[in-house]
Amino acid sequence: MTTLRLILGDQLHQDISSLKGCDKENDIIFMCEVWEEATYVQHHKKKIAFLFSAMRHFSRELKEAGFQVRYTQLDDEDNAGSFKGEIERVVKERGIKNIIVTEAGEYRVLQDMQSWGEAFGVDVDIRANDHFLCTHEDFKNWAEDRNELRMEYFYREMRKKYNILLTDEGKPVGGEWNYDSENRKTPKGALDIPDTYHAQTDDITSDVLKLVGAKFKDHFGDLEPFHFAVTRDQALYALDKFVSERLNNFGDYQDAMVQGEPWMYHSHLSFYINCGLLTPMECIEKAQAAYYDKTAPLNAVEGFIRQILGWREYIRGIYWMKMPGYEAENFLDATRKLPSFYWDANTQMNCLKQCVSETKENAYAHHIQRLMVLGNFALIAGLSPEEVNEWFLIVYADAYEWVEMPNVTGMILYADGGVLASKPYASSGAYINKMSDYCKGCKYKVTKKNGPEACPFNYLYWDFIDRNEDKLKGNHRMRMMYSTLKRMGDEKLDAVRADTKRFFNAIDKGDVV
Numbered sequence: 001m002t003t004l005r006l007i008l009g010d011q012l013h014q015d016i017s018s019l020k021g022c023d024k025e026n027d028i029i030f031m032c033e034v035w036e037e038a039t040y041v042q043h044h045k046k047k048i049a050f051l052f053s054a055m056r057h058f059s060r061e062l063k064e065a066g067f068q069v070r071y072t073q074l075d076d077e078d079n080a081g082s083f084k085g086e087i088e089r090v091v092k093e094r095g096i097k098n099i100i101v102t103e104a105g106e107y108r109v110l111q112d113m114q115s116w117g118e119a120f121g122v123d124v125d126i127r128a129n130d131h132f133l134c135t136h137e138d139f140k141n142w143a144e145d146r147n148e149l150r151m152e153y154f155y156r157e158m159r160k161k162y163n164i165l166l167t168d169e170g171k172p173v174g175g176e177w178n179y180d181s182e183n184r185k186t187p188k189g190a191l192d193i194p195d196t197y198h199a200q201t202d203d204i205t206s207d208v209l210k211l212v213g214a215k216f217k218d219h220f221g222d223l224e225p226f227h228f229a230v231t232r233d234q235a236l237y238a239l240d241k242f243v244s245e246r247l248n249n250f251g252d253y254q255d256a257m258v259q260g261e262p263w264m265y266h267s268h269l270s271f272y273i274n275c276g277l278l279t280p281m282e283c284i285e286k287a288q289a290a291y292y293d294k295t296a297p298l299n300a301v302e303g304f305i306r307q308i309l310g311w312r313e314y315i316r317g318i319y320w321m322k323m324p325g326y327e328a329e330n331f332l333d334a335t336r337k338l339p340s341f342y343w344d345a346n347t348q349m350n351c352l353k354q355c356v357s358e359t360k361e362n363a364y365a366h367h368i369q370r371l372m373v374l375g376n377f378a379l380i381a382g383l384s385p386e387e388v389n390e391w392f393l394i395v396y397a398d399a400y401e402w403v404e405m406p407n408v409t410g411m412i413l414y415a416d417g418g419v420l421a422s423k424p425y426a427s428s429g430a431y432i433n434k435m436s437d438y439c440k441g442c443k444y445k446v447t448k449k450n451g452p453e454a455c456p457f458n459y460l461y462w463d464f465i466d467r468n469e470d471k472l473k474g475n476h477r478m479r480m481m482y483s484t485l486k487r488m489g490d491e492k493l494d495a496v497r498a499d500t501k502r503f504f505n506a507i508d509k510g511d512v513v
């Protein structure tokens with residue numbers, strides 16, 4: 001009996017659960033590029049090219065390894081356009097009675113999968129994705145009966161579970177669980193930042209670039225230059241390059257932003273981990289080995305491992321715990337439309353101009369740009385969670401709903417009312433000025449609090465605090481902000497409100513702000 005084994009575009013690893021026990025003689029491995037997935041939001045052109053090229057390379061590797069692979073390209077004449085349509089076609093053609101698939105990363109696709117059995121009259125075996133390090137069950141058990149779901153405690157459990165950076169006595173290496181306080185160096189003077197990994201374009205990638213250039217002209221972002229890794233070997237090389245060249249400084253400059261340096265000392269591995277080319281555990285183990293080999297310091301290694309073993313798994317746990325319904329959360333009742341400069345970078349606020357331009361060019365921005373510039377503005381300007389979620393899902397090559405949504409709804413917008421963050425990540429221009437060199441090239445003055453020359457982050461911040469007093473003043477971590485607001489006096493508060501009104505009026509009129 002022939003079994004159909006479906007591989008999705010974010011499951012590109014030969015060790016994936018849907019391939020376990022595969023009968024190479026009889027089973028069909030099925031992969032398809034479908035219009036519905038490529039356009040359900042208008043993904044960045046680079047993101048589509050990356051995934052199609054990685055999928056085509058992976059299907060070639062499977063064939064070379066002796067699997068029977070059937071692959072539908074986007075421009076194949078009889079492409080049905082959706083997963084469901086494509087699977088139905090193969091099931092009918094080949095008289096399939098069994099489908100095996102690894103669970104989808106996104107709620108929407110998992111629901112679709114759960115309907116296939118009845119729709120096609122076949123058995124569908126949906127297997128857990130064991131590339132993640134915390135199962136749904138384990139996250140639920142951890143979260144149950146806790147008042148607060150803080151990442152830090154989850155992360156400690158994960159360190160213990162996998163015996164990462166622990167002494168023989170089970171204590172954290174170096175004595176502390178977390179070295180974040182050492183990871184906030186401000187970027188002073190010239191930094192010697194190695195270039196990120198650049199893969200050569202081969203025939204497969206060339207064909208994909210032509211296809212995406214022709215079919216997705218209206219989508220956001222620059223298609224070229226294109227230099228992402230698209231095979232497992234290339235992704236492993238990118239990982240080694242990160243560990244040997246950048247990990248050393250990863251911790252120190254984790255929160256720093258420098259104009260003209262989009263990649264900083266970050267790893268640029270999220271694209272590869274999220275689509276299966278790399279496993280999270282191999283990234284963790286290589287970083288841990290660098291610490292024991294004394295080629296990278298503890299603050300860098302612990303910081304990097306925390307992002308993957310802690311944040312990434314925790315974010316996924318929150319997504320599945322809160323879905324469905326998380327997509328509709330809007331605790332602060334934020335309704336403002338996304339300003340056009342999120343698409344064209346046409347703004348005089350230099351920090352936003354740089355971060356949007358780099359996003360457009362690279363389909364990448366590092367965490368602190370996403371959090372403290374793009375996200376912070378969205379929060380303090382009261383942008384609609386629906387619009388902000390859609391933007392973040394479109395523009396980054398590593399974006400999938402399971403990881404994008406908790407970062408946006410929970411981390412940057414506080415739209416879940418504090419499930420993920422203990423207080424809103426709101427800040428004025430002073431933080432951006434401390435952690436970047438953006439302000440010196442800006443038309444606005446970061447030191448000015450009010451008036452047309454003042455940095456908009458400064459008055460928007462206080463307007464945000466004022467506007468949301470009813471919802472936030474009960475939060476003990478916001479107590480200091482509300483005491484300062486009380487001491488501000490009517491005159492200053494009126495100036496904040498007037499500046500905010502002027503700023504929003506200008507955006508609404510279509511002026512460049």
Ligand SMILES: Cc1cc2nc3c(=O)[nH]c(=O)nc-3n(C[C@H](O)[C@H](O)[C@H](O)COP(=O)(O)OP(=O)(O)OC[C@H]3O[C@@H](n4cnc5c(N)ncnc54)[C@H](O)[C@@H]3O)c2cc1C
Nearest residue numbers: 266267268269270307308312366367370371398399404407
């Ligand atoms: C508003 C917002 C939206 C985001 N959207 C995404 C997204 O769509 N996809 C995505 O993978 N990450 C997202 N992140 C998390 C983080 O910004 C990216 O994972 C990171 O910038 C990727 O670059 P890097 O590989 O160089 O990461 P590094 O800084 O080198 O970190 C190492 C790895 O840790 C993991 N990681 C770090 N922080 C997080 C986090 N908060 N959540 C999940 N994983 C994390 C990633 O796998 C990353 O590759 C978002 C963060 C914010 C604030």
Ligand code: SF4
Nearest residue numbers: 349351429439442455
């Ligand atoms: S002055 Fe304000 S708007 Fe300009 S770069 Fe600095 S933080 Fe951004």
